[in-house]
């Protein structure tokens with residue numbers, strides 16, 4: 001059986017991917033320091049190691065004691081706004097932590113890695129409606145920079161023949177496992193959809209709209225929301241792609257993952273009101289630092305080369321699945 005090390009597997013997207021890997025017959029070993037993840041998100045029958053990707057001795061122990069065939073790497077700090085306030089923490093954990101992981105992988109001869117990159121590597125592109133992979137990388141926040149630096153490390157190391165790597169540039173992860181086994185449990189929560197749903201359930205008195213003066217049709221930021229189960233299936237496809245290469249020459253490529261549909265902050269709020277049948281207060285605030293106005297994916301490359309297709313492209317479905325998980329928490 002193929003065994004995959006999953007740093008960050010106790011988090012939102014990682015825990016959904018562990019389940020998708022199980023369904024596809026892979027074995028997972030989860031490494032997570034629980035800084036933002038939850039033991040309760042991990043399926044019972046997977047091996048969990050509590051620890052940090054920056055702990056090189058622990059990585060050596062894991063790679064020596066277990067037969068690891070590949071790595072799917074989610075472990076990172078994730079809030080773009082917070083990265084503007086605390087950039088060094090993001091460079092240290094996201095870039096420094098991944099450097100430690102890559103050094104350990106290459107020394108132990110483990111080649112395939114799927115990496116969680118982000119739409120934030122594109123920053124604000126002026127002239128294009130949807131973002132394709134080859135556009136210039138112009139992050140406008142340290143979070144995006146910290147992830148782009150990792151992509152450069154992967155590209156350059158693959159060029160030496162030491163790694164086979166795929167960077168998946170997700171747009172905005174949303175939704176929840178439709179069976180309700182796992183979901184989004186960030187603490188503190190900063191993401192729009194779960195915060196709107198907290199307003200819908202009365203856990204917070206209102207939802208704030210960060211910026212109403214962007215150059216978009218309703219003045220609020222537009223994002224491409226992608227169901228977390230569709231992200232999970234893309235990881236399985238990317239892993240299978242790497243494992244099928246059988247090459248020792250080194251491989252690197254990057255793929256966008258989104259639906260290609262952009263929704264404004266106001267559209268997300270309307271969806272939540274529709275799906276939950278509730279009404280709640282909406283408070284207009286100033287812009288949040290580090291937010292591009294529009295991020296919408298061209299994901300045709302992933303569809304073509306990975307054979308990936310999102311199964312849940314509807315925003316209302318994503319909001320409804322998130323609501324199923326969050327409404328009683």
Ligand SMILES: NC(=O)c1ccc[n+]([C@@H]2O[C@H](COP(=O)([O-])OP(=O)(O)OC[C@H]3O[C@@H](n4cnc5c(N)ncnc54)[C@H](O)[C@@H]3O)[C@@H](O)[C@H]2O)c1
Nearest residue numbers: 008010011012013033034035036037052053075076116173
């Ligand atoms: N959520 C999104 O919309 C989104 C979009 C694009 C990219 N991403 C990327 O996807 C990945 C997963 O995001 P998520 O939403 O599941 O976040 P998450 O916070 O739920 O998961 C990240 C996990 O990594 C763990 N972690 C962090 N630093 C660690 C370290 N040094 N050592 C070990 N474990 C560590 C956390 O405890 C957490 O369980 C991240 O790399 C993020 O940058 C997320």
Ligand SMILES: O=c1ccn([C@@H]2O[C@H](COP(=O)(O)OP(=O)(O)O[C@H]3O[C@H](CO)[C@@H](O)[C@H](O)[C@H]3O)[C@@H](O)[C@H]2O)c(=O)[nH]1
Nearest residue numbers: 078080118119120171172190191192208209210221265288
């Ligand atoms: O209370 C809130 C929270 C968010 N927003 C806005 O909603 C949009 C989406 O914000 P959020 O849900 O925080 O996601 P992003 O900042 O777009 O970042 C997410 O999506 C990126 C990819 O696009 C990932 O890289 C990041 O890790 C992930 O946090 C932004 O315009 C925010 O300003 C509000 O108006 N009010």
